[in-house]
Amino acid sequence: MDLNGVSAVVSGGASGLGEATVRALAAEGAKVVIADLNEDRGKALADEIGGVFVKTDVSNEEQVQAAVQAAVDSGAPLRVIVNSAASAGRRGPWAATAARTTWPPTRPSSGST
Ligand SMILES: NC(=O)c1ccc[n+]([C@@H]2O[C@H](COP(=O)([O-])OP(=O)(O)OC[C@H]3O[C@@H](n4cnc5c(N)ncnc54)[C@H](O)[C@@H]3O)[C@@H](O)[C@H]2O)c1
Known part of the structure; x- marks a missing residue:
């Protein structure tokens, strides 16, 4: 694929997996x-790779639209x-659920056996 x-827009691109993706895309x-x-x-990172940074909270639709618009x-x-x-x-909710979950999951006792 010729990039x-x-x-490209990379959310979470300032760190970790996203940062590595940003660097790989820029290198291409x-x-x-x-x-x-x-x-x-x-x-x-944007300065380093010649890209653009848009402060974005991905839970905010307007901010996501602004990031996409910057790419356009x-x-x-x-x-x-x-x-x-x-x-x-x-x-x-996920963290709370995970904290309560045991593995392997236990079935509630039916009381019959
Ligand atoms: N690193 C791994 O090896 C690995 C493996 C499997 C799964 N994961 C999962 O992948 C996800 C990313 O991991 P990572 O190591 O790259 O994490 P990271 O913390 O290094 O990077 C996440 C980036 O997302 C940004 N971010 C957080 N909330 C945001 C929001 N609401 N809007 C915009 N940006 C936001 C942070 O500022 C950060 O730059 C995590 O959910 C992690 O559990 C990571």
Whole structure:
């Protein structure tokens, strides 16, 4: 796949898997928009690779639209979207569920055996 001259949006692109993806896409010649909450890391990486940073919370539709618009405005055709934004330590419904879950799962006793 020829990525030279296309644009890409990578959410969570300031760190970890997203950062590695940003670097790989840039190395292939893509113009990359880094859409992330982390302004310091995102800006620094964008400067390093010649990309664009847009401060984005992926739970905010307007901010996501602004990140996509930045890719469109770059003039390069938008061909790649990578969603890597996440927070492993975030507390929420999933974390609460995971904390309560035992493995292997136990079945409630039917009382018959
Ligand atoms: N690193 C691994 O080996 C690995 C393996 C399997 C699964 N995962 C999962 O993949 C996900 C990413 O892992 P990682 O190691 O790249 O994490 P990371 O913390 O290094 O990077 C996540 C990025 O997402 C950004 N982010 C968090 N919430 C955001 C939001 N609401 N909007 C925009 N950006 C947001 C953070 O600022 C950060 O830059 C996690 O859910 C992790 O559990 C990671």
